[in-house]
Amino acid sequence: MTTSDRRRAAPGMFDLVPSFGDLQRGLELLTDTTLDRRCRLAVTGLRHSGKTVFLTAIVHHLLSGRQLPFMEAVHEQRLVGARLTSAVDDLPEFPYRAFNDALTGISPTWPKATDRLSGMSVTLRFKPRNALMRQIRSRDTLKLELIDYPGEWLLDLPLLQMDYATWCESVFRLAEHQPRAALARDWLAATADAALDAPLDETEAERLARLYTDYLVRCQHEAGLSVVQPGRFTMPGDLAGSELLRFAPLPPGPSPRGSLRAAFAERYERYRYSVAQPFFADHFAKVDRQVVLVDVLETLNRGPDVFADTQRAMEAILQGFSYGRSSWFSRIFNPRIDRALFAATKADHVAANQHPNLKLLMQHLVEHAAREAVFEGVRIETLALASIRSTDTVRTEHQGQVLSCVKGVLRDDGRETVLFPGEIPPHLPEPIDWTTSRFRFRAFAPRRLGVDPASHLRLDQALEFLIGDRLR
Numbered sequence: 001m002t003t004s005d006r007r008r009a010a011p012g013m014f015d016l017v018p019s020f021g022d023l024q025r026g027l028e029l030l031t032d033t034t035l036d037r038r039c040r041l042a043v044t045g046l047r048h049s050g051k052t053v054f055l056t057a058i059v060h061h062l063l064s065g066r067q068l069p070f071m072e073a074v075h076e077q078r079l080v081g082a083r084l085t086s087a088v089d090d091l092p093e094f095p096y097r098a099f100n101d102a103l104t105g106i107s108p109t110w111p112k113a114t115d116r117l118s119g120m121s122v123t124l125r126f127k128p129r130n131a132l133m134r135q136i137r138s139r140d141t142l143k144l145e146l147i148d149y150p151g152e153w154l155l156d157l158p159l160l161q162m163d164y165a166t167w168c169e170s171v172f173r174l175a176e177h178q179p180r181a182a183l184a185r186d187w188l189a190a191t192a193d194a195a196l197d198a199p200l201d202e203t204e205a206e207r208l209a210r211l212y213t214d215y216l217v218r219c220q221h222e223a224g225l226s227v228v229q230p231g232r233f234t235m236p237g238d239l240a241g242s243e244l245l246r247f248a249p250l251p252p253g254p255s256p257r258g259s260l261r262a263a264f265a266e267r268y269e270r271y272r273y274s275v276a277q278p279f280f281a282d283h284f285a286k287v288d289r290q291v292v293l294v295d296v297l298e299t300l301n302r303g304p305d306v307f308a309d310t311q312r313a314m315e316a317i318l319q320g321f322s323y324g325r326s327s328w329f330s331r332i333f334n335p336r337i338d339r340a341l342f343a344a345t346k347a348d349h350v351a352a353n354q355h356p357n358l359k360l361l362m363q364h365l366v367e368h369a370a371r372e373a374v375f376e377g378v379r380i381e382t383l384a385l386a387s388i389r390s391t392d393t394v395r396t397e398h399q400g401q402v403l404s405c406v407k408g409v410l411r412d413d414g415r416e417t418v419l420f421p422g423e424i425p426p427h428l429p430e431p432i433d434w435t436t437s438r439f440r441f442r443a444f445a446p447r448r449l450g451v452d453p454a455s456h457l458r459l460d461q462a463l464e465f466l467i468g469d470r471l472r
Contacts (some may be wrong), residue, residue, distance in 0.1 A: 038143040039470050040088075040286055044151045045293030046226045046313060050345040050387055052111050053446075054293060055120075055148055056099040057387040057459060059084065060449055062122055062144075067453065068460035073471040078127040080139060088119030088145045091283075096120055103388065103449040110411075110446055116237035117149045117283065129472045142470050147283065151292070151317070152231030156276040157284070158316050159229060164265040168249035171229070179223040179305055187211040187248070196261045197254045205246055205260060212248035224302040226313035230271060244271050289339045289466050292317055296344040296362060300429070300439040307429065314342075315369040339379045341465055342366050347457050348386035349441055350421045351404035352393040355457075357424040358384035364428050381465045386457040390444040394418060408444040 045051040061068050062082040073079040087093035095118075099111040124142045159167060175184040190211050194204060213233045219225040220234055232239050239245055247267035255262040292314075299310045344362040347355050362382045370380050391408035396418060407418045421441050425433060433439075449455060 037141060038145060039288050039467055040145040040147065041289045041291065041466060042147040042149065042284065042287040043291045043293070044149050044154055044317075045291075045345070046151045046295070046310065047220055047224075048113070048298065049151070049293035049295045051148060051291075051293050052099060052114050053103070054291070054343075054345070054387045054459075055094065055146060056096060056103060056111065057449060057456060058463060059096055059120070059122055059146070060100055060104075061456070061459065062124065062463075064450060067450070067455055068463065070458075070460040071464045071471075072129075072468055073126050074460070076129070078129065079471070080125040080127065082122050082124045085121045085123045085143070088121055088147060091117055091119040091147070094118040094120040094146065094148050100449070103446060104451075105448070108446045108448050114148055115150060115235045117147070117153075117279075119145060119147045121145050124471065126471050142467070144467060147287065149283070150231065150235045150237075151226070151313075152228060152235050153279060154231070154284070155227065155229055155313060155316050156231045157280055159272055159276050160280065164268045165252060167229070167268065168251070171249040172251065174227070177305075180219060180225070183218045183223060184215050187215040191248070191250060194260065196250055197256055197259045199258050200260050200263045205263060208248045208260075209246045213245070224298065224306045225309045226306075227309055227316065230276070232271075232275060239275065243267070244275060247271070287337055289341075290337050291341045291343065291462070291466065293343050293345050294362065294365070295346060296358060296365070297346055297349055297424075297439075297441040300424070301441055304429070304431075304434045311365055314366050318366070318369040318373060337378065339381070339466060340373065341381050341383065341462055342370075343383045343385050343462060346386060346443075347384040348389045348391045348408075349406065349444060350424060351406055353404045354421075354424045355384045357426040360426040361424055361428070379465075383458050383462055383465075385459060385462055387459060388446050388449055389452065389455055389457055390447055396420075406444075411443040411445045414445065 043051050043055055045054075063084060065074065065079060065081060068074045071079070084096065094114070102109050102111045122144045124144060125139055126142070128140050162170070174180055175188065187208075190208055194208060216228040216234050219228055228234050230245075233245055236242070236245060244267065247264040250261050250264055253261060255265060294310065294314075296310075299307050342362060342365075344358050347358055350358065359382055362384065366380070366382065373380060391406040394405050394407045396403055396405050398420070403420050405418050405420045407416070409416050419442065422438060447455070
């Protein structure tokens with residue numbers, strides 16, 4: 001008797017035997033519930049580093065499924081598709097659609113920088129690389145959770161290791177040197193005249209906090225400095241106007257109960273445990289992969305003091321990371337960042353022959369601070385990339401020499417130009433480099449996102465490093 005005869009003879013009896021399709025669906029359900037099929041990727045950057053454009057561009061290309069040839073899942077035609085699904089947990093939603101519209105319009109514009117925590121999720125569907133896994137699961141999914149937050153907030157994490165006196169000492173030490181010394185005069189003068197051990201006067205407290213905040217803002221906007229602490233003073237987000245931001249560093253001295261100095265010390269502690277610590281515990285400590293973006297070209301433009309300050313910021317950022325290899329099981333109980341990408345952005349603003357030097361310079365910026373992370377087993381990569389390519393490299397002849405130049409539309413005046421942007425040292429700049437007006441890199445307007453077949457530089461390499469192993 002054939003199988004079909006037996007089925008007809010005993011209806012329902014063989015229905016108890018699962019078919020291959022039933023087994024496959026059961027295995028898929030089992031692996032879905034036991035394997036970690038999500039990756040939380042946090043993106044931050046120092047001021048004007050381009051993290052908004054970076055996030056918008058990677059989602060745009062993942063949704064389109066094109067222009068990512070160096071992603072293995074794309075190259076091997078295993079990436080089936082992607083869908084923008086939702087925000088992340090209870091975070092405000094990253095305004096992807098508005099930013100994408102701004103960059104894909106007829107006259108594209110750079111989107112406004114974000115100044116608070118936000119997130120979005122992209123579900124990726126792909127075919128497993130392994131032939132055996134394809135027998136079990138014809139298709140697989142990865143939920144990619146993207147977190148956007150200001151780099152200034154990350155610089156608060158070292159405060160968790162500093163009491164008020166230690167923090168005050170570090171701030172005053174930095175303010176002794178230019179360009180901070182000139183910017184700090186009003187705040188320092190007001191602090192010197194204040195009755196710090198007298199009973200708390202809220203008007204005086206607010207004045208000192210405002211002058212200190214103004215000093216930090218000027219450090220950022222006028223001098224281009226990165227180490228500004230606490231970070232919420234310049235990017236308060238939902239804490240704007242809060243008493244939690246109404247304090248400032250003060251010189252050492254007596255702190256009678258109820259005095260201004262005692263009140264500032266108490267508010268600093270509240271800031272550490274009500275703002276910085278929850279940010280670490282609720283968001284940062286849950287991150288699997290981290291991206292830190294730096295506008296190295298603008299750092300060079302600003303001179304040696306800003307360049308040295310950027311190095312300090314990199315050290316502070318790396319101190320805050322929770323490193324280590326992690327399996328799906330250990331991530332539930334002891335989250336770790338196991339891969340970190342440090343990227344020099346706007347690589348298209350210099351000629352292609354300068355990109356290797358830009359990457360080397362980025363490596364030098366982080367190598368000292370990254371040693372501990374590498375020792376702990378974290379994988380660190382550096383790249384020179386452009387989220388949206390705004391220029392072309394062209395060769396021109398000048399006084400008998402052939403120069404590699406860039407051609408594009410200048411951001412400031414909308415004029416198309418060809419210019420020689422200069423050269424980037426492959427090492428940390430030496431004193432002579434700062435005295436020759438060597439660094440004068442210009443900013444360019446965006447081209448339409450996704451129109452040019454080569455619309456980015458190494459964005460696909462960044463994605464392969466960050467999530468390629470999760471798409472196998």
